[in-house]
Amino acid sequence: xxxxxxxxxxxxxxxxxxxxxxxxxxxxxxxxxxxxxxxxxxxxxxxxxxxxxxxxxxxxxxxxxxxxxxxxxxxxxxxxxxxxxxxxxxxxxxxxxxxxxxxxxxxxxxxxxxxxxxxxxxxxxxxxxxxxxxxxxxxxxxxxxxxxxxxxxxxxxxxxxxxxxxxxxxxxxxxxxxxxxxxxxxxxxxxxxxxxxx
Ligand SMILES: C[S@@+](CC[C@H](N)C(=O)[O-])C[C@H]1O[C@@H](n2cnc3c(N)ncnc32)[C@H](O)[C@@H]1O
Numbered sequence: 001x002x003x004x005x006x007x008x009x010x011x012x013x014x015x016x017x018x019x020x021x022x023x024x025x026x027x028x029x030x031x032x033x034x035x036x037x038x039x040x041x042x043x044x045x046x047x048x049x050x051x052x053x054x055x056x057x058x059x060x061x062x063x064x065x066x067x068x069x070x071x072x073x074x075x076x077x078x079x080x081x082x083x084x085x086x087x088x089x090x091x092x093x094x095x096x097x098x099x100x101x102x103x104x105x106x107x108x109x110x111x112x113x114x115x116x117x118x119x120x121x122x123x124x125x126x127x128x129x130x131x132x133x134x135x136x137x138x139x140x141x142x143x144x145x146x147x148x149x150x151x152x153x154x155x156x157x158x159x160x161x162x163x164x165x166x167x168x169x170x171x172x173x174x175x176x177x178x179x180x181x182x183x184x185x186x187x188x189x190x191x192x193x194x195x196x197x198x
Contacts, residue, residue, distance in 0.1 A: 004039075004068045005037075006038060006040070007037065010037070010038060010040040010044075011040070013106075013189070014044045014045075016187055016188055017045075017193065018044070018045060018048050020185060020187075020193045020195070021049060021104070021135060022049070024102075024135050024195050025102050027101075028101050028102035029051075029053065029101055030053050030094060030098045030100050030101055030102070031049075031054055031055065031100070031102035031103065031104055032092060032100045032102070032104070033045075033055065033056050033103075033105065034057055034084065034086070034104070034105040034108060034124075035106070035107070035108035036058045036066050037062060037065075037066075038062075038065050038066070038069070039062075039065050039068065039070065039081075040069060042066060043069045043073045043078060045104070046073070047073070047075060049077075050077060052077065052102070053098065054079065055082070055092070055094060055098075056070075056078065056079060056081040056082070057082040058084065059085045060083050067081065079095070086112060086117075086119050086123065091123050091126075099129065100127065100129075100132070101131075102134070102135070103124050103128060103132070103134040104134075104135045105120070105136050106137040106138060107137065107138045107139075109138055109172070110138060110139060110155070110163065110164065110165055111164065113163075114167075116164065117164060117167050117172075121172055121175035121179075122175055122176070124176065125175075125177055125179045126178065128179070128198040130198055131197070131198065132198045133195065133196065133198075134176075134179060134194075134198075135193060135194070135195055135196075136194040136196065137187065137192070137194075138191055139151050139166055140166060140167055140168065140169050140192050140194070141166050141167070141168045141169070142168065142169045142170075142192075143168070144168060146166070148190045151190050169184065169194065179197065179198050180196065180198075182195045182196065183195040
């Protein structure tokens with residue numbers, strides 16, 4: 001039997017993240033999640049934000065896990081994962097002509113290669129409609145500075161393992177040409193929530 005993937009970090013951060021999504025996506029109808037990972041965030045946020053439809057996406061090897069979480073939920077406001085790898089695939093198009101008016105992505109920019117992170121910001125900037133909101137969660141540097149030594153150690157270990165490593169908030173801003181960074185929110189465990197608006 002397939003065992004659902006599990007991330008303890010997701011369990012720890014999902015409530016603090018939800019507290020921000022509740023206001024940031026208060027008027028959103030269709031939110032695209034980029035890099036849905038295990039699927040834990042998707043079912044939790046869909047359950048607690050019943051006014052919107054949560055559209056999952058990730059690289060294909062993550063789909064079985066995401067689908068397992070969706071299958072075990074009785075939610076009607078969550079959509080099955082689309083194949084979306086930034087750098088390879090076109091920006092997802094929603095079914096039934098639904099229009100994305102919100103984007104969420106957690107813990108993806110430091111996993112992506114630098115060029116992919118740049119493209120992520122450009123794609124979201126291009127595809128969000130005016131007044132659309134992009135909530136981006138994770139660890140970042142700010143003004144070139146790490147928020148803790150453990151973050152710097154983690155960044156170095158990512159680089160050693162071939163990942164892109166932490167991105168600086170200023171470089172994200174430069175790439176997201178049509179977005180403005182409305183808020184930078186300090187989150188538990190030295191993470192941030194970046195609230196971008198078009
Ligand atoms: C550390 S996991 C985070 C998963 C989940 N969002 C979370 O917070 O637990 C990194 C995620 O980024 C996704 N990812 C990495 N490179 C990507 C790319 N180029 N395009 C889209 N997703 C990517 C991975 O597939 C994975 O789901």
